[in-house]
Structures are given as structure tokens and as C-alpha cells.
Amino acid sequence: MAIRKIVTEEDEILHKPCRKVEKFDKRLWQLLDDMAETMYKAEGYGIAGPQVGVLRQLVVIDVGEGKLEVINPTISETEGKVRDAEGCLSVPGKYGYVTRPKKCKLTAQDRFGNTYEKELSDMFCRCACHETDHLKGHLFTELVEEWVED
Numbered sequence: 789m790a791i792r793k794i795v796t797e798e799d800e801i802l803h804k805p806c807r808k809v810e811k812f813d814k815r816l817w818q819l820l821d822d823m824a825e826t827m828y829k830a831e832g833y834g835i836a837g838p839q840v841g842v843l844r845q846l847v848v849i850d851v852g853e854g855k856l857e858v859i860n861p862t863i864s865e866t867e868g869k870v871r872d873a874e875g876c877l878s879v880p881g882k883y884g885y886v887t888r889p890k891k892c893k894l895t896a897q898d899r900f901g902n903t904y905e906k907e908l909s910d911m912f913c914r915c916a917c918h919e920t921d922h923l924k925g926h927l928f929t930e931l932v933e934e935w936v937e938d
């Protein structure tokens with residue numbers, strides 16, 4: 789495994805939509821392992837492909853409930869609204885309030901290409917929405933309603 793460089797806000801790769809993952813091979817597994825290691829080292833809750841310079845629809849999340857690998861995701865059946873402070877490994881030191889659904893359904897593939905569904909709530913839901921936005925080329929900064937002052 790290896791730590792990858794996390795690209796920041798001004799890098800144009802973070803503002804482009806990602807292509808689908810089509811090959812579920814060793815190269816993908818290596819990348820997912822590297823992403824997880826990079827996320828844990830940076831003490832983040834999630835990391836998306838473009839954040840390590842890869843324009844593919846892949847995400848790793850761990851909000852304290854174990855690692856989840858999320859490939860080619862869609863979010864549906866959103867429910868409720870929660871406003872909370874949010875940050876991003878690609879926007880270091882900045883936090884702002886963003887309204888996200890309280891619950892959602894995540895449909896995605898695992899590292900072997902198997903499709904799964906998961907009902908998410910609260911922090912897990914927030915993180916999945918934030919990371920899925922990355923795959924569409926969007927950052928949380930576009931949604932901030934109020935910045936958290938230092």
C-alpha cells in the first residue's frame with residue numbers, strides 16, 4: 789500500500805465528472821487500498837477518486853462503522869434534512885454548514901463488481917452524499933450556507 793497525494797480545491801481534476809469503473813482487477817484493488825490508507829492517515833471520513841487524481845467513480849468511506857468501498861454509486865430515496873458542519877480533505881482547514889438528507893439509499897458495487905444496497909443515515913449518509921458529489925465534479929464549498937469561523 790502507499791499514501792497518495794491528495795489534490796486540493798484549485799486542481800481542475802476536482803471539477804470534472806468521473807467515468808465509471810469497468811475493470812474490477814488487481815489495479816483497482818491496489819488503488820482502493822491506497823485510498824483507504826491515504827484517508828486514514830489524513831484522518832478523513834471519506835475519499836473519492838478525483839482527490840487522488842483518478843477520474844473514476846470510486847470512493848472509500850469510514851465514519852467509524854468500518855470501511856466501505858463504494859464503486860459506481862447512486863444515491864436515491866433521500867429523506868429528511870440535517871444541517872451540520874462539513875469539511876473536505878481537498879479543502880484543508882475550511883468548514884461550513886451544509887444541509888444534507890438525513891437518510892438515503894446507496895446503491896453501488898464492491899471491489900469484485902457485486903452490486904449492493906445500503907440504507908444510510910446521519911453522518912454516513914452525509915459522507916456518502918459528499919463523496920458522490922466529488923464523482924460529479926462538485927465540492928461541498930458550492931453548498932455551504934454559512935462558513936465556520938476559526
Ligand code: ZN
Pocket residue numbers: 875876877878918919922
Ligand atoms: Zn471531499
